[in-house]
Amino acid sequence: MVQAELIDPPAAVGRAARPAALGFIFATALMDVIALGIVIPVLPHLIQDMAGGSTAQALHYVLIFSTTWALMQFVAAPIVGSLSDHFGRRPVLLISIFGLGCDYLIMGLAPNLAWLFIGRLISGVTAASFSTAGAYIADISPPEKRAQNFGLIGAAFGVGFVLGPSIGGLLGGINPRLPFWVAAGLALVNGLYGLFVLPESLPRDRRTHFSWRKANPVGSLQLLVAHPGLLGLAAVFFLYMLGHQALQQIFVLYTGYRFHWGIMEVGLYLGATGVASIVVQTTLVRPVVQAVGERGAMLIGLTCGAVGFAIFALAPTSPLFWCGLPVFALMGLVQPSSQSLMSRRAPANEQGRLQGATSGIMSITGLIGPSLYTTVFAWAITGGAWLKTPGLGILLAAGLVVASCLLALRFARPPSQAF
Secondary structure, eight states: OHHHHHHOOSSBOOTTTHHHHHHHHHHHHHHHHHHHHHHTTTHHHHHHHHTTSOHHHHHHHHHHHHHHHHHHHHHHHHHHHHHHHHHOHHHHHHHHHHHHHHHHHHHHHOOSHHHHHHHHHHHHHHTTHHHHHHHHHHHHSOGGGHHHHHHHHHHHHHHHHHHHHHHHHHHHHHOTTHHHHHHHHHHHHHHHHHHHHOOBOSOGGGOOOOOHHHHSHHHHHHHHHHSTTHHHHHHHHHHHHHHHHHHHHHHHHHHHHHHOOOHHHHHHHHHHHHHHHHHIIIIIHHHHHHHHHHHHHHHHHHHHHHHHHHHHHHOOSHHHHHHHHHHHHGGGGHHHHHHHHHHTTSOGGGHHHHHHHHHHHHHHHHHHHHHHHHHHHHHHHTTTGGGOOTTHHHHHHHHHHHHHHHHHHHHOSOOSSOO
């Protein structure tokens, strides 16, 4: 507790400081996602070099590294969120940011796979700061602006995943270790910036006692049954995120098989997807929520997501596949709307725990998604080839999003008593 006292400002965020605080949270999310994206193009190649140049062996280690990272997120996110409910958001955010910077230094210096694996373990823990960033936004946002402000994190993800891999590819061409050093620099600079400008958002009288029973992944999920409506919204979020995993897991293989896309076509499409996400998160969330409410925005997003997935799965040509992008991009309305609705069902001293629980749900889908979609895709082009539907895995994603939309009709109503 002494350490928290040293770095915790005496007062919570005032109204005048809110825009600057939101700007920092956006910058934090952006820097973190850019840093994560920078290593994406080079990490598999570095693993392959350390594995003796064998592609098959490298794939084995990449799967282990990816699964372990998601597992660490699942374990760490609720703990980090609960710690922020107890010590405040500021110290937890700063420790996570500085920890992420040190982790990239470890990976940049890693002499072998064991050290690189340790780096990924630490990365899975420190990257869990996104749950604290979400809790910070809930602290300083009035209910009517929460969806709009949660959209900032979505916009940061869009910008970061456009810039990060591009920067990483360029730097990796110079030296495969250079992206790790640049990522470390971004994280450490961001941490220093926050050390001097970031105020605390959670007043001391609204903090809660830390409990390992509540902070463990299972305990954090128990929060979802403690407040009316949260469990139903969590189910909506789970099905949505599990559907969203489809493109992350099989997009490259599917477009290569179906349309013979190479690296250039994939990169161009991913860049366009990032730009579309930025447009939706920064320009459409606010007016759509004002016009139809958070529930309406969520239903529009889920409907467009299901239609977009169906277009991706059934499009016979590349131009028709591209036609699905503007429709699918509107699914970006879902996450800020759902986060806002969920945050209104939990008190201020449990926002960190709530964000940790939602991060845990995302991590679970990250553990299920790779096996689910690669298995369905492999069956569709081998044993199930008689169906002539190589997009079966993406149709499965469409079905999950439809199921999410049906649940949202029942559970995504504004709470009778909002916090």
